[in-house]
Amino acid sequence: MRPEPGRADPNLILFDYDGVIADTRSIFQQAFRNACAVFGLEHCAEDEVFLRIFEGNMMAGLSEAGLQETDRSHFLWVLKDRLSSLPRPRLFPGMRDVIVTLRRHFPLWIITSNASDAVKPVLEQAGIAGCFTEIMGADFHPDKTEKIRMVRSRFPESFRAWYIGDTLGDILEGQRAGCHTVAVTWGWHTRDILARGCPVYWAEYPEDLLRILGINHS
Ligand SMILES: [Mg+2]
Numbered sequence: 001m002r003p004e005p006g007r008a009d010p011n012l013i014l015f016d017y018d019g020v021i022a023d024t025r026s027i028f029q030q031a032f033r034n035a036c037a038v039f040g041l042e043h044c045a046e047d048e049v050f051l052r053i054f055e056g057n058m059m060a061g062l063s064e065a066g067l068q069e070t071d072r073s074h075f076l077w078v079l080k081d082r083l084s085s086l087p088r089p090r091l092f093p094g095m096r097d098v099i100v101t102l103r104r105h106f107p108l109w110i111i112t113s114n115a116s117d118a119v120k121p122v123l124e125q126a127g128i129a130g131c132f133t134e135i136m137g138a139d140f141h142p143d144k145t146e147k148i149r150m151v152r153s154r155f156p157e158s159f160r161a162w163y164i165g166d167t168l169g170d171i172l173e174g175q176r177a178g179c180h181t182v183a184v185t186w187g188w189h190t191r192d193i194l195a196r197g198c199p200v201y202w203a204e205y206p207e208d209l210l211r212i213l214g215i216n217h218s
Contacts, residue, residue: 012151018112031083057143057169079138162181165183168194181201
């Protein structure tokens, strides 16, 4: 049965960042390509393999593609370094206002495979860094399910947790952590790929998130 949220309900809203809040596909893929090259994994940055890696957990996908367990931390460091040196991405149109509105009703988090230090300046520039209780990047922990569980453990079980993502991996990791999942269709994965994760809700436009979460936006 579908949950019926409302502004009086205790909800926690957890956002993915890449492809949901910021239009990072080309920038992230470029940084990812550079990082992969350091570890002899250039093929992982080709479109098809790159997108397939995000059908699950990023680090698990890289391990399957040949990244050694002992190189994981080094890979994330290189990725963070490359992301920090590239131009800042833009936010998707309408996303800023949606985040500001949601923050009036719910606590918000970012749970991402990006680097926290690369995400924060983008949010600061848009004037919305203060909307988020915390940004949990891959530097904090590589596993989104684990990070979502950490946030959830700080609240009573009566709080409903929502994970908003744009990849099949997001939907699966959110489900695994017991979240109501929302798939957005303006990000990295197509609707067909996302549908394999059976998300509870679909958002075609950022404003749909307000409707899904029971906020009247006028
Ligand atoms: Mg994403």
